[in-house]
Amino acid sequence: xxxxxxxxxxxxxxxxxxxxxxxxxxxxxxxxxxxxxxxxxxxxxxxxxxxxxxxxxxxxxxxxxxxxxxxxxxxxxxxxxxxxxxxxxxxxxxxxxxxxxxxxxxxxxxxxxxxxxxxxxxxxxxxxxxxxxxxxxxxxxxxxxxxxxxxxxxxxxxxxxxxxxxxxxxxxxxxxxxxxxxxxxxxxxxxxxxxxxxxxxxxxxxxxxxxxxxxxxxxxxxxxxxxxxxxxxxxxxxxxxxxxxxxxxxxxxxxxxxxxxxxxxxxxxxxxxxxxxxxxxxxxxxxxxxxxxxxxxxxxxxxxxxxxxxxxxxxxxxxxxxxxxxxxxxxxxxxxxxxxxxxxxxxxxxxxxxxxxxxxxxxxxxxxxxxxxxxxxxxxxxxxxx
Ligand SMILES: Cc1cc2nc3c(=O)[nH]c(=O)nc-3n(C[C@H](O)[C@H](O)[C@H](O)COP(=O)(O)OP(=O)(O)OC[C@H]3O[C@@H](n4cnc5c(N)ncnc54)[C@H](O)[C@@H]3O)c2cc1C
Numbered sequence: 001x002x003x004x005x006x007x008x009x010x011x012x013x014x015x016x017x018x019x020x021x022x023x024x025x026x027x028x029x030x031x032x033x034x035x036x037x038x039x040x041x042x043x044x045x046x047x048x049x050x051x052x053x054x055x056x057x058x059x060x061x062x063x064x065x066x067x068x069x070x071x072x073x074x075x076x077x078x079x080x081x082x083x084x085x086x087x088x089x090x091x092x093x094x095x096x097x098x099x100x101x102x103x104x105x106x107x108x109x110x111x112x113x114x115x116x117x118x119x120x121x122x123x124x125x126x127x128x129x130x131x132x133x134x135x136x137x138x139x140x141x142x143x144x145x146x147x148x149x150x151x152x153x154x155x156x157x158x159x160x161x162x163x164x165x166x167x168x169x170x171x172x173x174x175x176x177x178x179x180x181x182x183x184x185x186x187x188x189x190x191x192x193x194x195x196x197x198x199x200x201x202x203x204x205x206x207x208x209x210x211x212x213x214x215x216x217x218x219x220x221x222x223x224x225x226x227x228x229x230x231x232x233x234x235x236x237x238x239x240x241x242x243x244x245x246x247x248x249x250x251x252x253x254x255x256x257x258x259x260x261x262x263x264x265x266x267x268x269x270x271x272x273x274x275x276x277x278x279x280x281x282x283x284x285x286x287x288x289x290x291x292x293x294x295x296x297x298x299x300x301x302x303x304x305x306x307x308x309x310x311x312x313x314x315x316x317x318x319x320x321x322x323x324x325x326x327x328x329x330x331x332x333x334x335x336x337x338x339x340x341x342x343x344x345x346x347x348x349x350x351x352x353x354x355x356x357x358x359x360x361x362x363x364x365x366x367x368x369x370x371x372x373x374x375x376x377x378x379x380x381x382x383x384x385x386x
Contacts, residue, residue, distance in 0.1 A: 001126060001127060001139045001140065001141065002030055002031060002032045002138065002139065002140040002141070003026050003030040003031065003140065003141050003142060004017075004020055004025075004026045004030065004031045004032070004140060004141070004142045004143075004144065005031075005032045005034065005128065005130055005138055005140035005142070005143045005144070006031070006032070006033045006034070006143075006144045006146055007034055007118050007121075007130065007143065007144065007145050007146060007147060008034075008035055008145070008146035008147040008148065008358075009033045009034070009035030009037065009040045009041070009042075009113065009146075010035070010041055010043055010044055010146065010148060010150075011041060011044055011064060011100075011372055011375050012146040012148070012357045012358045012374075012375040012378070013033055013035065013040075013144070013146035013357075014033075014040050014041055014064045014100070014103075014104065014109065015064045015357075015372075015375040015376060015378075015379045016144050016146060016357060016375070016378065016379045016382060016383075017031060017033050017107070017109055017112065018064055018065060018066065018103055018107050018109070018379075019066055019379035019380070019382070019383045020379075020383065021107045021108075021109075022065075022066045022107065023066070023383050023386075025383060025386050028107075028108050028109075028111040028112045029111075029112075031112040032112055032114050032138055032140065033109065033112050033113050033114065034114045034115075034116050034117075034118055034130070034132070034138065035113070035114075035115065035116075036115065036116065036117045037115070038115055039110075040100075040104050040109055040110070040113065041064075041097075041100055041104075043148075043150060045097060047150070047174050048093055050173055050174070050178075050181060050200075051173065051196055051199035051200045051203060051313075052199065052202070052203040053093050053199050054092060054093060055085040055090045055091065055092055055093065055265075056090050056091050056092075056093060056096055056372075057090065057195065057224075057225060057226060057263055058090065058225070058371060058372050058373060059088040059089055059090055059091075060072050060075075060084055060088075060089040060090070060091050062371070062372040062373045062376065063091075063096060063099055063100065063103075063372065064100050064103055064104075064372075064375070065099070065103045070099070070103070071091055071095070071096065071099045072089070074095070074098070074099045074102060075091070075095055075099075078095060078098065080092065080094060080095055080098075083095045085265065086265075088224070114138070116132040116133065116134065116136065117132060117133045118130045118131070118132060118324065119131055119132065119133050119324050120324055120327065120328075121143060121145075121324065121328050121354075122327075122328070122331060123331070123332060124139060126139065126141075127139055127140055127141040127142075127353070128140050128141070128142070128143045128353065128354065130143065141353060142353045142354075142355070143353065143354050143355065144355045144356070144357060144382065145322070145325070145354075145355070145356045145357070145360055146356075146357045146358055147321050147322050147358065147360070148321060148358050148359060148370065149316040149317065149318060149319075149321050149359050149370070150174065150316055151176070151321075152316050152317035152319060152321060153172040153174060153175065153312075153314075153316060153317070154172075154312075154314040154315050154316060154317055155172060155312060155314070156191070156286070156312070156314060158286055158287070158288065158289060159191070159286075159310065159312055162289060162291075162296070162310070165291075166291060166296075169291070169296055169308070169309055169310060170309070170310040170311075170312065171184075171309075171310075171311060171312065172311075172312040172313075172314065173196060173200055173311050173312065173313050174196075174316075181204075181311075182207070184308070184309040184311070185308050185309065186204075186208040186211035186212065186307075186308065186309075187208075187211045187212070187213070187306065187307045187308055188204055188208065188211065188212050188213070188307055188308065188309050188310070188311065189212075189213045189214075189215055189298055189305060189307040189309075189310045189311070190204065190212065190213070190214045190215070190310075190311045190313055191215050191216075191286065191310060191311070191312050191313065191314055192214075192216060192260075192312065192313030192314050192315070193216030193217060193218050193219075193220065193221070193260050193262075194259065194260040194261060194262060194313065194315065195226075195261065195262050195263065195266060196313040196315070197214060197216065197313035198214075198220075198262045198266045198267065198269075198270050199266065200311060200313050201214040201270060201273070201279055201281075202266070202269050202270060202273065202279075204311075205273050205278045205279035206273075206278070209276075209278040209279075210277060210278055212278075212279050212280070213279075213280040213281075213282055213305050213307065214270070214279060214280070214281045214282065215282045215284065215285075215286060215298070215300055215305070216281070216282070216283060217283075217284070217285050218260065218283070219283060220262055220267055220270075221258065221260055221261040221262070222261065222262060222263070222264055222267055223258040223261040223262075223263070224263045224264060225258070225263075226257060226258050226259075226261060226371065227256045227257055227258055227367040227368060228256065228258075231256055231366055231367050231368050232368060232373055236256070236366070237366055240252060240366050246337035246338065246339070246341075246343060246363055247337070247338055247339075249337075249363050249366075250337065250338075250339045250341075250363070252366075252367075253362055253363075253366065253367045256366070256367035257367045259315070260315070282300055282303075282305070284300035284301045284303075285300065286298050286299065286300055287299050287300070287301075294308070295307065295308060296308065296309075296310065298310070318359075319340065320336075320339075320340040320341055320359075320360070321359060321360070322360075325360075332351055332354075334350050334351055334354075335350075337363055339363075341359070341360065341362055341363050342356050342360050342361070342363065343363060344356055344361065344363070344364050345364075346364065346381065347381055347382060347384075347385035348361050348364060348365075348378055348381055348382055349385070355382050357369075357374075357375060357378040357379070357382075358370055358374065358375070358378070361374070361378050365377055365378060
Protein backbone atom coordinates (compact mmCIF):
# COMPACT_ATOMS: atom_id res chain seq x y z
CA UNK A 1 0.00 0.00 0.00
CA UNK A 2 1.44 3.37 -1.07
CA UNK A 3 0.63 6.66 0.61
CA UNK A 4 0.53 8.51 -2.71
CA UNK A 5 -0.07 7.35 -6.28
CA UNK A 6 0.55 9.93 -8.99
CA UNK A 7 -0.95 8.99 -12.36
CA UNK A 8 1.14 10.63 -15.12
CA UNK A 9 4.83 11.50 -14.86
CA UNK A 10 4.99 14.64 -16.99
CA UNK A 11 5.70 18.15 -15.72
CA UNK A 12 2.59 18.04 -13.54
CA UNK A 13 3.20 14.60 -12.06
CA UNK A 14 6.84 15.44 -11.37
CA UNK A 15 5.95 18.77 -9.77
CA UNK A 16 3.48 17.31 -7.27
CA UNK A 17 5.91 14.46 -6.53
CA UNK A 18 8.72 16.93 -5.87
CA UNK A 19 6.49 19.03 -3.61
CA UNK A 20 5.29 16.00 -1.64
CA UNK A 21 8.83 14.69 -1.16
CA UNK A 22 10.48 18.02 -0.37
CA UNK A 23 7.76 18.98 2.11
CA UNK A 24 8.24 15.65 3.88
CA UNK A 25 4.67 14.53 3.11
CA UNK A 26 5.86 11.22 1.70
CA UNK A 27 9.00 9.05 1.42
CA UNK A 28 10.13 7.61 -1.92
CA UNK A 29 9.12 4.08 -0.86
CA UNK A 30 5.58 5.26 -0.17
CA UNK A 31 5.20 7.21 -3.43
CA UNK A 32 4.40 5.62 -6.79
CA UNK A 33 4.48 7.64 -10.03
CA UNK A 34 2.98 5.64 -12.86
CA UNK A 35 3.59 6.60 -16.48
CA UNK A 36 3.99 4.61 -19.72
CA UNK A 37 7.43 6.10 -20.44
CA UNK A 38 10.71 4.82 -19.05
CA UNK A 39 11.78 8.28 -17.84
CA UNK A 40 10.11 11.26 -16.12
CA UNK A 41 8.91 14.11 -18.37
CA UNK A 42 9.53 12.01 -21.49
CA UNK A 43 6.68 13.47 -23.50
CA UNK A 44 7.62 17.05 -22.67
CA UNK A 45 11.21 16.40 -23.75
CA UNK A 46 10.15 14.64 -26.95
CA UNK A 47 7.61 17.28 -28.01
CA UNK A 48 9.85 20.25 -27.35
CA UNK A 49 12.81 18.53 -29.02
CA UNK A 50 10.73 17.75 -32.11
CA UNK A 51 10.10 21.40 -32.80
CA UNK A 52 13.60 22.47 -31.63
CA UNK A 53 12.14 25.00 -29.21
CA UNK A 54 15.06 27.09 -27.98
CA UNK A 55 13.49 29.01 -25.10
CA UNK A 56 10.40 28.32 -23.03
CA UNK A 57 7.51 30.71 -23.34
CA UNK A 58 7.16 30.97 -19.58
CA UNK A 59 9.56 32.83 -17.26
CA UNK A 60 12.35 31.50 -15.02
CA UNK A 61 10.18 31.13 -11.90
CA UNK A 62 8.10 28.40 -13.58
CA UNK A 63 9.73 24.99 -13.14
CA UNK A 64 9.21 21.74 -11.23
CA UNK A 65 11.08 22.62 -8.02
CA UNK A 66 9.59 24.10 -4.85
CA UNK A 67 11.63 27.28 -4.46
CA UNK A 68 10.72 29.87 -7.13
CA UNK A 69 14.37 30.91 -7.63
CA UNK A 70 15.69 27.36 -7.87
CA UNK A 71 16.11 27.49 -11.67
CA UNK A 72 17.82 30.87 -11.51
CA UNK A 73 20.26 29.56 -8.87
CA UNK A 74 20.89 26.49 -10.98
CA UNK A 75 21.66 28.75 -13.94
CA UNK A 76 24.43 30.43 -11.92
CA UNK A 77 26.35 27.18 -11.47
CA UNK A 78 25.75 25.96 -15.01
CA UNK A 79 28.32 26.77 -17.69
CA UNK A 80 25.74 27.18 -20.44
CA UNK A 81 25.53 30.40 -22.40
CA UNK A 82 22.35 32.30 -23.28
CA UNK A 83 20.49 30.69 -20.42
CA UNK A 84 17.66 33.20 -20.17
CA UNK A 85 15.86 35.20 -22.83
CA UNK A 86 15.61 38.92 -22.17
CA UNK A 87 13.10 40.76 -20.01
CA UNK A 88 11.00 37.90 -18.64
CA UNK A 89 14.10 35.71 -18.30
CA UNK A 90 12.58 32.81 -20.19
CA UNK A 91 14.90 29.84 -19.63
CA UNK A 92 16.51 27.98 -22.49
CA UNK A 93 14.99 24.56 -22.99
CA UNK A 94 18.39 23.01 -22.29
CA UNK A 95 18.71 24.79 -18.95
CA UNK A 96 15.11 24.00 -17.98
CA UNK A 97 15.61 20.30 -18.78
CA UNK A 98 18.98 20.12 -17.01
CA UNK A 99 17.43 21.73 -13.94
CA UNK A 100 14.48 19.32 -14.04
CA UNK A 101 16.91 16.37 -14.27
CA UNK A 102 18.78 17.75 -11.26
CA UNK A 103 15.57 18.03 -9.21
CA UNK A 104 14.55 14.51 -10.29
CA UNK A 105 17.95 13.21 -9.20
CA UNK A 106 17.98 15.16 -5.88
CA UNK A 107 14.55 13.81 -4.94
CA UNK A 108 15.36 10.25 -6.16
CA UNK A 109 12.13 10.42 -8.14
CA UNK A 110 13.10 7.42 -10.22
CA UNK A 111 12.97 5.24 -7.09
CA UNK A 112 9.23 5.92 -7.09
CA UNK A 113 8.83 5.45 -10.87
CA UNK A 114 6.62 2.67 -12.20
CA UNK A 115 6.30 2.17 -15.95
CA UNK A 116 2.72 1.37 -16.89
CA UNK A 117 -0.67 2.72 -17.91
CA UNK A 118 -3.60 3.02 -15.54
CA UNK A 119 -6.84 1.70 -17.04
CA UNK A 120 -9.06 1.81 -13.97
CA UNK A 121 -9.22 3.46 -10.56
CA UNK A 122 -11.71 2.35 -7.94
CA UNK A 123 -12.22 2.60 -4.23
CA UNK A 124 -11.05 -0.46 -2.33
CA UNK A 125 -11.57 -1.47 1.29
CA UNK A 126 -8.39 0.27 2.51
CA UNK A 127 -7.95 3.05 -0.01
CA UNK A 128 -7.72 3.49 -3.79
CA UNK A 129 -6.96 0.68 -6.21
CA UNK A 130 -5.50 1.38 -9.63
CA UNK A 131 -5.38 -1.34 -12.26
CA UNK A 132 -2.79 -1.20 -15.04
CA UNK A 133 -3.13 -2.41 -18.61
CA UNK A 134 -1.16 -5.51 -17.60
CA UNK A 135 -3.60 -6.29 -14.85
CA UNK A 136 -1.37 -5.26 -11.92
CA UNK A 137 -3.10 -3.73 -8.92
CA UNK A 138 -1.59 -0.70 -7.17
CA UNK A 139 -3.08 0.32 -3.84
CA UNK A 140 -2.69 3.77 -2.37
CA UNK A 141 -4.21 5.96 0.32
CA UNK A 142 -4.17 9.04 -1.94
CA UNK A 143 -4.29 9.44 -5.72
CA UNK A 144 -3.37 12.43 -7.89
CA UNK A 145 -4.54 12.29 -11.52
CA UNK A 146 -1.94 14.31 -13.45
CA UNK A 147 -2.75 13.42 -17.05
CA UNK A 148 -2.95 15.90 -19.94
CA UNK A 149 -4.73 16.50 -23.24
CA UNK A 150 -1.41 16.06 -25.06
CA UNK A 151 -2.35 12.77 -26.68
CA UNK A 152 -5.67 14.07 -28.04
CA UNK A 153 -4.41 15.31 -31.40
CA UNK A 154 -6.52 17.56 -33.61
CA UNK A 155 -6.51 16.18 -37.17
CA UNK A 156 -8.42 18.13 -39.87
CA UNK A 157 -10.89 16.00 -41.89
CA UNK A 158 -8.94 16.25 -45.16
CA UNK A 159 -5.75 15.14 -43.38
CA UNK A 160 -7.52 12.21 -41.77
CA UNK A 161 -8.70 11.07 -45.20
CA UNK A 162 -5.21 11.59 -46.65
CA UNK A 163 -3.69 9.53 -43.81
CA UNK A 164 -6.02 6.65 -44.71
CA UNK A 165 -4.71 6.58 -48.29
CA UNK A 166 -1.13 7.57 -47.68
CA UNK A 167 -0.15 7.45 -44.00
CA UNK A 168 3.51 8.26 -44.64
CA UNK A 169 2.73 11.66 -46.14
CA UNK A 170 0.96 13.33 -43.24
CA UNK A 171 1.75 13.38 -39.52
CA UNK A 172 0.68 15.34 -36.52
CA UNK A 173 3.93 16.70 -35.15
CA UNK A 174 3.18 15.23 -31.71
CA UNK A 175 2.12 11.82 -33.02
CA UNK A 176 3.66 9.04 -30.87
CA UNK A 177 4.36 6.95 -33.98
CA UNK A 178 6.45 9.64 -35.68
CA UNK A 179 10.05 8.62 -35.06
CA UNK A 180 12.31 10.88 -37.06
CA UNK A 181 11.12 14.10 -38.73
CA UNK A 182 14.09 14.22 -40.98
CA UNK A 183 12.93 11.20 -42.99
CA UNK A 184 10.26 13.55 -44.37
CA UNK A 185 11.54 14.97 -47.60
CA UNK A 186 10.88 18.47 -48.95
CA UNK A 187 8.92 20.28 -50.19
CA UNK A 188 7.02 20.29 -46.92
CA UNK A 189 3.81 21.98 -45.76
CA UNK A 190 3.20 22.83 -42.11
CA UNK A 191 -0.41 23.42 -41.10
CA UNK A 192 -1.08 25.68 -38.10
CA UNK A 193 -0.68 29.25 -36.95
CA UNK A 194 0.43 28.94 -33.32
CA UNK A 195 3.74 28.68 -31.52
CA UNK A 196 4.28 25.00 -32.37
CA UNK A 197 3.79 25.64 -36.09
CA UNK A 198 6.09 28.66 -35.92
CA UNK A 199 8.90 26.75 -34.14
CA UNK A 200 8.55 23.89 -36.60
CA UNK A 201 8.59 26.26 -39.57
CA UNK A 202 11.81 27.82 -38.27
CA UNK A 203 13.38 24.38 -37.82
CA UNK A 204 12.32 22.91 -41.17
CA UNK A 205 13.04 26.01 -43.28
CA UNK A 206 16.50 26.25 -41.76
CA UNK A 207 17.04 22.63 -42.82
CA UNK A 208 15.33 22.98 -46.21
CA UNK A 209 15.49 26.68 -47.19
CA UNK A 210 12.90 27.69 -49.79
CA UNK A 211 11.12 24.34 -49.57
CA UNK A 212 8.76 24.88 -46.63
CA UNK A 213 5.28 26.42 -46.70
CA UNK A 214 3.47 27.39 -43.52
CA UNK A 215 -0.30 27.37 -44.06
CA UNK A 216 -2.41 29.00 -41.35
CA UNK A 217 -6.08 29.85 -41.02
CA UNK A 218 -5.62 33.24 -39.42
CA UNK A 219 -3.13 36.11 -39.37
CA UNK A 220 -0.41 35.72 -36.70
CA UNK A 221 -1.80 36.45 -33.22
CA UNK A 222 1.05 37.98 -31.28
CA UNK A 223 1.07 37.47 -27.51
CA UNK A 224 4.13 36.90 -25.38
CA UNK A 225 2.34 34.49 -23.03
CA UNK A 226 -0.50 32.08 -23.66
CA UNK A 227 -2.77 33.96 -21.27
CA UNK A 228 -2.69 37.39 -19.64
CA UNK A 229 -0.13 37.28 -16.75
CA UNK A 230 -2.92 38.63 -14.50
CA UNK A 231 -4.20 35.03 -14.44
CA UNK A 232 -1.11 33.97 -12.50
CA UNK A 233 -2.34 35.70 -9.38
CA UNK A 234 -5.28 37.20 -7.58
CA UNK A 235 -5.80 40.02 -10.09
CA UNK A 236 -7.74 37.66 -12.35
CA UNK A 237 -7.98 34.53 -10.23
CA UNK A 238 -9.75 36.49 -7.44
CA UNK A 239 -12.84 37.44 -9.47
CA UNK A 240 -12.71 34.02 -11.23
CA UNK A 241 -13.02 32.18 -7.90
CA UNK A 242 -16.14 34.16 -7.07
CA UNK A 243 -17.91 32.85 -10.21
CA UNK A 244 -20.19 30.04 -9.05
CA UNK A 245 -21.54 29.06 -12.47
CA UNK A 246 -19.08 26.62 -14.07
CA UNK A 247 -20.41 27.41 -17.56
CA UNK A 248 -19.24 30.98 -17.06
CA UNK A 249 -15.89 29.73 -15.74
CA UNK A 250 -15.48 27.59 -18.87
CA UNK A 251 -16.30 30.58 -21.08
CA UNK A 252 -13.73 32.67 -19.20
CA UNK A 253 -11.09 29.97 -19.67
CA UNK A 254 -11.80 29.80 -23.41
CA UNK A 255 -11.58 33.54 -23.74
CA UNK A 256 -8.45 33.86 -21.62
CA UNK A 257 -6.36 31.17 -23.32
CA UNK A 258 -4.70 32.90 -26.23
CA UNK A 259 -4.90 29.86 -28.47
CA UNK A 260 -2.86 29.76 -31.64
CA UNK A 261 -0.69 32.70 -30.61
CA UNK A 262 3.07 33.33 -31.00
CA UNK A 263 5.47 35.43 -28.93
CA UNK A 264 7.19 38.41 -30.56
CA UNK A 265 10.68 36.89 -30.80
CA UNK A 266 9.40 33.74 -32.52
CA UNK A 267 7.37 35.86 -34.95
CA UNK A 268 10.46 37.93 -35.79
CA UNK A 269 12.36 34.76 -36.70
CA UNK A 270 9.51 33.59 -38.94
CA UNK A 271 9.30 37.01 -40.63
CA UNK A 272 13.08 37.03 -41.13
CA UNK A 273 13.00 33.65 -42.85
CA UNK A 274 10.04 34.77 -44.96
CA UNK A 275 11.86 37.95 -46.02
CA UNK A 276 14.87 35.88 -47.10
CA UNK A 277 12.50 33.58 -49.04
CA UNK A 278 13.58 30.61 -46.98
CA UNK A 279 10.01 30.13 -45.79
CA UNK A 280 6.70 30.77 -47.55
CA UNK A 281 3.78 31.83 -45.33
CA UNK A 282 0.24 31.43 -46.64
CA UNK A 283 -3.01 32.53 -45.00
CA UNK A 284 -5.87 30.19 -45.78
CA UNK A 285 -7.33 26.78 -45.17
CA UNK A 286 -6.67 23.57 -47.07
CA UNK A 287 -9.95 22.66 -48.73
CA UNK A 288 -8.91 19.63 -50.78
CA UNK A 289 -5.93 17.74 -52.12
CA UNK A 290 -4.89 15.52 -55.01
CA UNK A 291 -1.90 13.24 -55.17
CA UNK A 292 0.21 11.23 -57.54
CA UNK A 293 3.11 8.86 -56.94
CA UNK A 294 5.43 11.62 -55.86
CA UNK A 295 3.56 14.80 -54.97
CA UNK A 296 0.62 15.97 -53.01
CA UNK A 297 -1.18 19.08 -54.23
CA UNK A 298 -2.90 21.06 -51.50
CA UNK A 299 -5.66 23.49 -52.49
CA UNK A 300 -5.84 26.66 -50.45
CA UNK A 301 -8.52 29.05 -51.80
CA UNK A 302 -7.77 29.40 -55.52
CA UNK A 303 -4.11 28.45 -55.19
CA UNK A 304 -2.36 25.08 -55.17
CA UNK A 305 0.82 24.06 -53.35
CA UNK A 306 2.82 21.01 -54.33
CA UNK A 307 4.56 19.19 -51.48
CA UNK A 308 5.85 15.74 -50.57
CA UNK A 309 4.96 15.77 -46.89
CA UNK A 310 2.62 17.53 -44.49
CA UNK A 311 3.12 18.22 -40.78
CA UNK A 312 0.08 19.14 -38.73
CA UNK A 313 0.75 21.56 -35.89
CA UNK A 314 -2.95 21.80 -35.15
CA UNK A 315 -2.94 21.35 -31.39
CA UNK A 316 -4.91 19.21 -28.99
CA UNK A 317 -8.62 18.46 -28.49
CA UNK A 318 -9.88 20.17 -25.34
CA UNK A 319 -12.19 17.31 -24.30
CA UNK A 320 -11.72 15.77 -20.85
CA UNK A 321 -8.68 13.44 -20.96
CA UNK A 322 -8.58 9.80 -19.78
CA UNK A 323 -11.30 7.40 -21.04
CA UNK A 324 -11.00 5.44 -17.82
CA UNK A 325 -11.98 8.50 -15.79
CA UNK A 326 -15.59 8.08 -17.01
CA UNK A 327 -16.08 4.86 -15.05
CA UNK A 328 -14.53 6.39 -11.94
CA UNK A 329 -16.99 9.31 -12.19
CA UNK A 330 -19.93 6.89 -12.44
CA UNK A 331 -18.83 4.61 -9.63
CA UNK A 332 -17.87 7.35 -7.19
CA UNK A 333 -20.60 9.74 -8.23
CA UNK A 334 -18.05 12.49 -8.83
CA UNK A 335 -19.19 16.00 -9.69
CA UNK A 336 -18.60 17.37 -13.18
CA UNK A 337 -19.65 20.57 -14.90
CA UNK A 338 -21.56 20.68 -18.21
CA UNK A 339 -18.27 20.68 -20.08
CA UNK A 340 -17.48 17.28 -18.53
CA UNK A 341 -14.62 18.57 -16.39
CA UNK A 342 -14.28 17.93 -12.63
CA UNK A 343 -15.78 20.21 -10.03
CA UNK A 344 -13.26 20.03 -7.20
CA UNK A 345 -12.73 21.88 -3.94
CA UNK A 346 -10.03 24.53 -3.46
CA UNK A 347 -7.55 21.82 -2.44
CA UNK A 348 -8.19 20.15 -5.83
CA UNK A 349 -9.81 17.19 -4.11
CA UNK A 350 -12.54 15.60 -6.23
CA UNK A 351 -13.62 13.34 -3.37
CA UNK A 352 -11.70 12.39 -0.19
CA UNK A 353 -8.06 11.48 -1.07
CA UNK A 354 -8.54 11.84 -4.84
CA UNK A 355 -6.87 14.91 -6.37
CA UNK A 356 -6.54 16.32 -9.90
CA UNK A 357 -4.03 18.59 -11.65
CA UNK A 358 -3.47 19.97 -15.15
CA UNK A 359 -6.50 20.29 -17.43
CA UNK A 360 -8.63 18.29 -14.98
CA UNK A 361 -8.12 21.08 -12.43
CA UNK A 362 -8.94 23.82 -14.93
CA UNK A 363 -12.32 24.83 -13.51
CA UNK A 364 -10.70 25.49 -10.14
CA UNK A 365 -7.25 26.85 -11.10
CA UNK A 366 -8.31 28.74 -14.24
CA UNK A 367 -6.68 29.20 -17.66
CA UNK A 368 -3.11 28.59 -16.43
CA UNK A 369 -3.97 25.10 -15.13
CA UNK A 370 -2.25 23.20 -17.96
CA UNK A 371 0.95 25.22 -17.84
CA UNK A 372 3.99 24.90 -15.61
CA UNK A 373 2.67 27.72 -13.42
CA UNK A 374 -0.57 25.74 -13.08
CA UNK A 375 1.41 22.68 -11.98
CA UNK A 376 3.13 24.74 -9.27
CA UNK A 377 -0.09 26.29 -8.02
CA UNK A 378 -1.85 22.92 -7.98
CA UNK A 379 1.03 21.31 -6.06
CA UNK A 380 1.07 24.23 -3.59
CA UNK A 381 -2.65 23.88 -2.94
CA UNK A 382 -2.54 20.11 -2.47
CA UNK A 383 0.49 20.18 -0.17
CA UNK A 384 -0.89 23.11 1.85
CA UNK A 385 -4.06 21.14 2.54
CA UNK A 386 -2.25 18.13 4.09
C1 LIG B 1 5.67 22.21 -27.47
C2 LIG B 1 5.13 22.69 -26.17
C3 LIG B 1 5.75 23.74 -25.50
C4 LIG B 1 5.25 24.20 -24.28
N1 LIG B 1 5.91 25.21 -23.65
C5 LIG B 1 5.46 25.63 -22.45
C6 LIG B 1 6.14 26.67 -21.74
O1 LIG B 1 7.14 27.22 -22.21
N2 LIG B 1 5.67 27.03 -20.52
C7 LIG B 1 4.56 26.44 -19.96
O2 LIG B 1 4.19 26.80 -18.85
N3 LIG B 1 3.87 25.47 -20.62
C8 LIG B 1 4.30 25.06 -21.84
N4 LIG B 1 3.60 24.06 -22.50
C9 LIG B 1 2.34 23.55 -21.91
C10 LIG B 1 2.52 22.48 -20.80
O3 LIG B 1 3.37 22.95 -19.79
C11 LIG B 1 3.07 21.18 -21.37
O4 LIG B 1 2.13 20.63 -22.26
C12 LIG B 1 3.41 20.14 -20.28
O5 LIG B 1 4.08 19.06 -20.88
C13 LIG B 1 2.18 19.62 -19.57
O6 LIG B 1 2.63 18.69 -18.62
P1 LIG B 1 1.71 17.47 -18.20
O7 LIG B 1 2.42 16.74 -17.13
O8 LIG B 1 0.35 17.97 -17.93
O9 LIG B 1 1.54 16.63 -19.53
P2 LIG B 1 2.42 15.54 -20.27
O10 LIG B 1 3.78 16.02 -20.52
O11 LIG B 1 1.60 15.13 -21.46
O12 LIG B 1 2.48 14.34 -19.21
C14 LIG B 1 1.36 13.55 -18.87
C15 LIG B 1 1.86 12.14 -18.69
O13 LIG B 1 0.79 11.33 -18.24
C16 LIG B 1 0.89 10.07 -18.87
N5 LIG B 1 -0.40 9.38 -18.81
C17 LIG B 1 -1.52 9.70 -19.49
N6 LIG B 1 -2.49 8.79 -19.22
C18 LIG B 1 -1.95 7.92 -18.33
C19 LIG B 1 -2.45 6.74 -17.70
N7 LIG B 1 -3.70 6.31 -17.89
N8 LIG B 1 -1.63 6.06 -16.84
C20 LIG B 1 -0.36 6.50 -16.63
N9 LIG B 1 0.16 7.59 -17.22
C21 LIG B 1 -0.63 8.29 -18.07
C22 LIG B 1 1.32 10.44 -20.28
O14 LIG B 1 1.85 9.34 -20.99
C23 LIG B 1 2.37 11.53 -19.99
O15 LIG B 1 3.65 10.98 -19.83
C24 LIG B 1 4.08 23.61 -23.72
C25 LIG B 1 3.45 22.57 -24.41
C26 LIG B 1 3.96 22.12 -25.62
C27 LIG B 1 3.26 21.00 -26.34
